[in-house]
Amino acid sequence: MYLKDIDLRELYRKWKKNLKQFRGFYRSTPFVTLQDYDDFKLKCCEQGKYDELAENILLQINEGTLCIVDLPFDVIIDIALVFNNKYRINPVLNINMFFNEHGIIGTEDNISKLINNSLMLEDINTDKFIMLYDYDRYDDSIDVKKIYDKLNNQYGIGDDDFPHASFLKRFGYGKVSVFTKKVVKEDMKLQLDYLQKEIEVKIEEVECFE
Template identity: 50%
Template sequence: MKGKNMNLKEVNLREIYKKWKNNLGEFRCFFRSTSFVSLQTYDDFILENYKNEPNKEIITKIIDEYNEEDFILVDLPLDEILDLSLELNNNYFIKPILNINLLFHPFGIVGSKNNISKLINTGIKLNEVKSQKYVMLIPYDRYNEELDVKKIYDKLNNQYAVTDEDFPSPDILKRLGYNRIVVFTKDNVKEDLMNYIDCFKNEISVKIVRVEK
């Protein structure tokens, strides 16, 4: 399957979905199908060509921080986590657990055609990797706390927040050999993610690495 100048309707979404979900082991339940399901009824358009734009500085920080006892969680903008996912999977054999619970809609507040193009094109380029190394990634732009949705009349409010059900519990992580959660995110940690951290910080060590403003 080629990722150049395709229309959305030409894409085998089930195949892309399976590629992202393959070999996630015990973390399969945290991979979300919402985005792929919503794209089945999305208006057709020509996908943008993929540009490989991983943030090398963040990649280096993740690799430097990575060890078998730390569970890595990345909360950065959607386009960025897709680039990071492809780079970590193909070049470092670290499986991305793509935790995107976004309902794509042509008039949605969240989710652009560029996001969709990148989700599909990175999936096409994703190599099959069998590894016991994992990193979970969630989109920082899942909601905008500064946005007053009451003043927006021409958009569907498809913003969402993560809950503790979106993440493995400390019991699960400890059973799998993890002793700490390391979070890579922006200076301003999202409130929903902070709720998860606060909920479990007495049960497992948490380190926050702020990588962007």
């Protein structure tokens, strides 16, 4: 199966469908930019690697708690499929990835994972949601001034990418649980610092093996 054989608009719609009040946090960028990506043969992707991680996350959240996951791309795409198909929870993909053949971030493996899992995504209608962010959206250790053969397509989380306290309260959320790596990304930390002035925020460290 090749990239050119994929109906990217249809895959975009599958993730967007039934997001209801969370639709504004979903990003089309990965699917839009893939329309201009050079064709290549998609890889078959391993499934089930992060099923246990998804289960462990769900065991730690309660009614009235919004779960936010900030982990590497392939991890969140895998657990998104588990949340959707197995636990009937709508995954909200806030991934503003600008896929480009010469980009600093975003690989053909990432693309294969996204497309394969999108094809397997089942149609569900539920009032349960989980928000997912790509931890690898930027890398502070990279000096972009020294990279001349790559497009700097790194990005950060802005105010429009994150639910405000008023939004959460309106829809019955009194707490936010964030599952991420040991070092919380600075852009995520800024959003959480602001949010916790009005909403309880709990950060859970997650170990995931990529």
